[in-house]
Each structure stands twice: as structure tokens, then as C-alpha cells.
Amino acid sequence: xxxxxxxxxxxxxxxxxxxxxxxxxxxxxxxxxxxxxxxxxxxxxxxxxxxxxxxxxxxxxxxxxxxxxxxxxxxxxxxxxxxxxxxxxxxxxxxxxxxxxxxxxxxxxxxxxxxxxxxxxxxxxxxxxxxxxxxxxxxxxxxxxxxxxxxxxxxxxxxxxxxxxxxxxxxxxxxxxxxxxxxxxxxxxxxxxxxxxxxxxxxxxxxxxxxxxxxxxxxxxxxxxxxxxxxxxxxxxxxxxxxxxxxxxxxxxxxxxxxxxxxxxxxxxxxxxxxxxxxxxxxxxxxxxxxxxxxxxxxxxxxxxxxxxxxxxxxxxxxxxxxxxxxxxxxxxxx
Amino acid sequence: xxxxxxxxxxxxxxxxxxxxxxxxxxxxxxxxxxxxxxxxxxxxxxxxxxxxxxxxxxxxxxxxxxxxxxxxxxxxxxxxxxxxxxxxxxxxxxxxxxxxxxxxxxxxxxxxxxxxxxxxxxxxxxxxxxxxxxxxxxxxxxxxxxxxxxxxxxxxxxxxxxxxxxxxxxxxxxxxxxxxxxxxxxxxxxxxxxxxxxxxxxxxxxxxxxxxxxxxxxxxxxxxxxxxxxxxxxxxxxxxxxxxxxxxxxxxxxxxxxxxxxxxxxxxxxxxxxxxxxxxxxxxxxxxxxxxxxxxxxxxxxxxxxxxxxxxxxxxxxxxxxxxxxx
Numbered sequence: 001x002x003x004x005x006x007x008x009x010x011x012x013x014x015x016x017x018x019x020x021x022x023x024x025x026x027x028x029x030x031x032x033x034x035x036x037x038x039x040x041x042x043x044x045x046x047x048x049x050x051x052x053x054x055x056x057x058x059x060x061x062x063x064x065x066x067x068x069x070x071x072x073x074x075x076x077x078x079x080x081x082x083x084x085x086x087x088x089x090x091x092x093x094x095x096x097x098x099x100x101x102x103x104x105x106x107x108x109x110x111x112x113x114x115x116x117x118x119x120x121x122x123x124x125x126x127x128x129x130x131x132x133x134x135x136x137x138x139x140x141x142x143x144x145x146x147x148x149x150x151x152x153x154x155x156x157x158x159x160x161x162x163x164x165x166x167x168x169x170x171x172x173x174x175x176x177x178x179x180x181x182x183x184x185x186x187x188x189x190x191x192x193x194x195x196x197x198x199x200x201x202x203x204x205x206x207x208x209x210x211x212x213x214x215x216x217x218x219x220x221x222x223x224x225x226x227x228x229x230x231x232x233x234x235x236x237x238x239x240x241x242x243x244x245x246x247x248x249x250x251x252x253x254x255x256x257x258x259x260x261x262x263x264x265x266x267x268x269x270x271x272x273x274x275x276x277x278x279x280x281x282x283x284x285x286x287x288x289x290x291x292x293x294x295x296x297x298x299x300x301x302x303x304x305x306x307x308x309x310x311x312x313x314x315x316x317x318x319x320x321x322x323x324x325x326x327x328x329x330x331x332x333x334x335x
Numbered sequence: 336x337x338x339x340x341x342x343x344x345x346x347x348x349x350x351x352x353x354x355x356x357x358x359x360x361x362x363x364x365x366x367x368x369x370x371x372x373x374x375x376x377x378x379x380x381x382x383x384x385x386x387x388x389x390x391x392x393x394x395x396x397x398x399x400x401x402x403x404x405x406x407x408x409x410x411x412x413x414x415x416x417x418x419x420x421x422x423x424x425x426x427x428x429x430x431x432x433x434x435x436x437x438x439x440x441x442x443x444x445x446x447x448x449x450x451x452x453x454x455x456x457x458x459x460x461x462x463x464x465x466x467x468x469x470x471x472x473x474x475x476x477x478x479x480x481x482x483x484x485x486x487x488x489x490x491x492x493x494x495x496x497x498x499x500x501x502x503x504x505x506x507x508x509x510x511x512x513x514x515x516x517x518x519x520x521x522x523x524x525x526x527x528x529x530x531x532x533x534x535x536x537x538x539x540x541x542x543x544x545x546x547x548x549x550x551x552x553x554x555x556x557x558x559x560x561x562x563x564x565x566x567x568x569x570x571x572x573x574x575x576x577x578x579x580x581x582x583x584x585x586x587x588x589x590x591x592x593x594x595x596x597x598x599x600x601x602x603x604x605x606x607x608x609x610x611x612x613x614x615x616x617x618x619x620x621x622x623x624x625x626x627x628x629x630x631x632x633x634x635x636x637x638x639x640x641x642x643x644x645x646x647x648x649x650x651x652x653x654x655x656x657x658x659x660x661x662x
Binding site: 073106110115127129132138139141143146165168169173 | 357358360386387391392394396397400401402403404405406407408409410412424427428431432436437438439440441442443444445447476477479500501576
């Protein structure tokens with residue numbers, strides 16, 4: 001008994017420029033090549049763990065590019081590879097973390113892969129217990145409001161994470177204080193193995209927004225243009241005192257939950273086969289070519305360059321030193 | 336100097352620090368116009384307004400999480416959890432988030448915040464308005480835990496906690512809010528975190544305590560002094576990081592240790608003190624290390640008779656002191 005697919009909204013028509021579209025495609029491509037490489041490295045036994053963002057790329061670049069990058073604040077979750085790349089993390093940064101090497105900007109090899117933190121890009125640290133970032137992002141937004149700043153806090157989570165109390169508590173604050181906050185739910189309909197209809201009895205996460213007095217919007221997260229328009233409106237509203245938007249992007253999880261999961265134990269073969277039609281990257285590529293934003297040769301060049309960057313980053317990360325043992329010991333306190 | 340209560344020390348620290356630093360704000364349940372259920376923040380709403388004294392939704396996890404997020408975005412929040420008994424929904428945010436953030440970001444992301452909460456029994460609060468939570472939280476690396484035992488320390492320690500760049504859990508002995516009085520000098524001063532204090536010198540036994548138990552130990556020490564028992568009293572003041580030097584030096588002088596706390600006995604704070612003494616001062620030991628504690632039942636029962644049974648008090652402490660001195 002699947003939850004009925006909702007009608008999707010397109011709330012505004014804010015459209016990215018051609019240059020921005022090319023940059024978005026570049027980020028998506030880089031993220032996809034990195035993601036594929038991490039799966040490969042895991043299957044080769046070179047890394048202990050990978051958690052993937054494949055299928056979420058379109059929604060993530062759309063949201064990231066709707067932000068003032070480097071100025072606004074992002075409190076992401078573990079699938080947000082495209083988003084953190086859009087905010088400045090490089091393939092080297094990502095693979096240093098994946099290999100647990102010295103120089104990993106997220107944690108210096110202390111956290112598992114994909115637990116991003118990147119202060120230069122205002123990317124705040126990913127935790128493993130889900131949803132803790134959402135009320136923290138509300139706190140960031142509150143701080144911004146208290147001192148009259150103009151930065152918007154954006155936070156991301158999966159639809160399963162909306163079952164946590166922290167989601168509810170955060171949105172209470174967001175509504176009461178009209179916080180400059182955008183809560184992005186990347187709804188891929190699975191929380192590891194548990195389908196959306198076992199998580200909630202509403203067909204859209206965004207329906208819950210009314211209960212908190214915030215805006216609720218659902219978009220097709222496989223569609224860059226639609227998601228960008230909705231995210232831009234949400235970010236602009238937040239910045240101009242219009243309060244919080246609960247933005248639900250309907251996406252597809254093209255992979256198992258993580259490198260330790262086997263989704264054939266809970267997804268039917270035909271459903272898995274159908275996922276191929278939900279990959280957001282090929283249609284975006286085709287659209288850019290059809291609209292004359294890119295030529296086939298230019299698209300290929302971007303892909304080749306991304307692959308070369310990933311190759312180089314892997315060589316760099318694999319030959320980087322491990323952190324020294326004393327790095328395990330601390331510092332625990334800020335002195 | 337005039338005599339003031341412990342809670343006045345708390346309030347003075349909050350007031351003076353907020354006047355000094357515009358990045359400080361207070362949030363928690365009923366902290367606004369009501370001034371807190373114990374009146375710790377009374378007058379501050381009128382003085383600093385609704386953008387710096389913020390009544391929170393009734394949701395403890397978010398009170399801490401809002402503080403963490405604000406702290407990571409340049410503020411110095413002081414979060415109030417109305418009773419320590421209600422802190423448990425915020426455990427994840429305190430332990431997994433606030434305490435680990437600095438370490439997990441390789442030092443890129445300090446979380447300068449204070450979580451104030453009244454703790455402890457003796458006020459007829461029953462199971463859920465009497466709990467002692469210090470052992471649970473002092474166990475956590477990355478979280479400082481402080482407990483004042485008198486008005487002077489309440490003000491000075493809280494100022495240090497607010498100025499510290501780490502998350503600090505500030506446990507306030509609620510039974511002592513108005514019971515414990517003392518002098519508070521005018522103007523700014525601090526009491527450092529991580530420094531215990533010998534508050535009474537004696538040659539026969541060392542007694543370690545904090546919060547209201549330290550207050551009771553002072554009374555008990557006066558009592559047993561009449562029988563010629565010399566008690567050296569150490570007020571721990573900060574439970575994490577522990578001032579091991581002061582703890583050890585006093586024990587080396589007396590060779591006998593009693594640790595008094597109202598938290599449950601099993602795996603309580605006294606076990607760590609006992610282990611430290613056994614590890615580092617074994618050759619000075621003249622008697623078994625003793626603990627006088629609350630019993631291992633879920634919490635302080637409500638009925639006056641049962642509460643009295645649960646709580647260590649000056650009489651029980653004096654008896655334990657005499658026994659140890661006689662060993």
C-alpha cells in the first residue's frame with residue numbers, strides 16, 4: 001500500500017542563468033563520478049563504508065545554488081554530497097575523508113565518511129543520529145535573527161527523519177519566531193528499508209507545515225529547474241523576513257541505503273529496475289544540450305574532467321598520511 | 336558586604352554577563368516575564384527584552400539544540416532546563432552533539448554554551464523534581480560539569496562557565512537556592528572551572544563533596560569537631576574536568592577518605608574519586624575509602640518520611656565521619 005504520489009507544485013519561475021546551469025551540471029557530474037568511485041573503492045575493500053547521494057543530485061544542486069554560497073549556512077545530512085561540493089568541498093576533500101586520512105577537512109579522519117563539515121563554506125558538521133541538525137539549524141537561524149544578520153540557514157534531512165521529535169521541536173521554533181530557515185526534506189521514500197507509508201500517514205511531508213505555521217512546498221526533486229525555483233523562493237522569503245519553508249523534494253534513492261545494505265531484501269526487482277528511469281542526471285544533461293546550453297562535446301568534456309579530478313584525488317588521498325595516534329586523543333576541549 | 340543567597344549569585348552572574356556581552360541570550364521554559372520557576376532570571380526580561388530572554392516551547396531537546404546552533408553561529412547562549420529531571424529528552428543533543436562537536440570537527444567548531452539546571456532532592460519533589468544527574472553527564476568527554484556550593488562560587492563559577500568556549504552543564508543545588516547564604520563581593524570576579532577548593536583544614540579525615548552536600552558536610556564537620564575529629568573538607572566545585580591534584584594532596588595528608596553525594600551510589604561520582612585515590616595514592620591509605628550516598632532506588636520518593644530516608648543529611652554525615660575517623 002504505497003502512499004499516493006502527490007501532485008507536484010511549481011510555485012515560481014525563478015530560473016538559473018546559462019552559466020549557472022553549466023556550473024550545476026559540473027557539480028552534479030563531479031558528485032556522481034565521486035559517488036561511483038566510492039562504491040568501487042568499497043567493493044575493492046579499500047574503504048570501510050560509503051553512503052550515497054545518487055538520485056539526489058538534482059535537488060541538491062538546485063537548493064545549493066539558490067543559496068548565497070559561502071554566506072548562507074548549511075547544516076546538511078549524510079546524502080548531501082552534491083550540496084557540499086557546490087559549497088566548495090573538492091574531490092580531494094571528500095576522498096581524504098573517505099580514506100580517513102590526515103587533512104580531511106570534515107574531522108581529520110575522526111568521523112565516518114560523508115559526515116561533512118567545512119567551515120570555509122559554512123557547512124556544519126553532519127551527525128549520525130538523524131535530525132539533530134534540524135533544531136540546531138533553527139538555532140543558527142535564531143542567532144541570525146537576534147543580531148539582525150541576513151544569512152539564511154538551510155538544513156536537509158530524509159523523510160524518515162521527520163518522524164523524530166527533533167523535527168517537530170525545530171518547526172515549533174521556526175513557526176513561532178518566523179526564522180530565516182529552509183528545511184529541505186529529500187524524500188526518497190525509504191528510511192533504510194522502511195517505506196514512507198510505514199513512516200507517516202500523509203502523502204506529502206509538506207502537509208505537516210500547516211501544523212507549525214510555516215510554508216510547505218513539495219517539488220519534483222528530479223527536476224533541477226522546478227527545485228531551483230522553489231528553493232530560490234524559499235531562501236529569498238527567509239532572507240526577507242518571510243519565515244521558514246518546509247521544502248519537500250521528491251527524489252529517488254538509486255542505491256541501497258549504504259555500502260552495508262542490500263536493498264533486494266526489501267525492494268522488488270521491478271521497482272529496482274524502474275529506478276533507472278528516475279536518475280536525474282541524464283535528463284538534465286539532455287535538456288542542457290537540447291536547449292543549447294551545452295554541446296555534446298562540452299558535456300563530454302565536463303564529464304572527462306570530472307573523472308580526471310576523481311582519479312587525481314584518489315591518488316592524492318591514498319598516498320596521504322594517516323592521522324597520528326595523538327590526534328585520536330584530542331583536543332577534546334577548546335582551550 | 337551583604338549576605339546573599341545562592342540563587343542571587345546565579346542571577347547576578349547572568350545579569351552582569353549579559354550587560355558585558357551582547358552575544359549572550361537566555362532561553363528555557365518560563366525564563367521570560369515569569370523569571371523562571373525558581374526566579375533565577377527574575378528582572379532580566381524587563382531589563383534585556385524578549386530578544387535576549389526567550390521563553391522556549393516546552394521541548395527540552397530543542398532548548399539545547401537551539402543553543403548549539405546559536406553557539407555555532409556566534410552567540411553565547413545560556414539554556415535553562417527547568418529541572419534536571421527533565422534534561423533526559425535533551426541527552427542526545429548534549430552528549431552526541433554539544434559535547435562531541437569540537438572533537439568531531441577537528442577543532443573547527445567550538446560550542447560555547449551553558450546549560451543551567453536545578454538538581455537534587457530535599458524539597459518534596461518526588462521522583463521527577465529531585466534527581467541528581469551528575470554522574471551521567473560527568474562521564475561524557477567534551478562536556479564540563481560544574482556545581483556551586485555557595486553564593487560566591489555560584490556567581491564566580493557561572494561567569495567562568497559563560498566565558499568558557501566549551502559546553503558547560505551548570506548544576507544548581509535547588510535545595511540550597513535560598514537556604515545557603517554568604518557574601519558576594521560587588522562587581523566582577525570569576526571562580527575558575529577545574530579547581531577544587533579545600534574549604535576546611537583538618538588532620539584526621541578528608542571529606543569530598545559538592546553542592547548542597549558540601550553545605551551539610553560543613554555542619555557535620557562542626558559537629559564532630561566537638562568530639563575532636565579533624566575534618567578536611569574538599570569542595571570539588573567542578574566535576575569535569577576534575578582537579579585531581581587537590582583531591583590527591585588532601586588525601587595524602589589524612590589517609591582517610593569519605594565521599595558524600597546524594598546521587599545513587601552505584602557508579603556514582605564517588606566511585607571515580609575512590610578509583611583515583613587507589614590508583615595514585617595507595618600507599619597513603621589508612622582506611623577503606625567510604626561513600627555516603629543516596630540509595631540505589633529510581634529516585635527520591637515524595638513522602639516526607641521516605642525523602643528523609645533517601646537523603647544524606649548532617650546527622651548521617653557526622654556519623655559516617657566519626658566511624659571513618661575511628662577506623
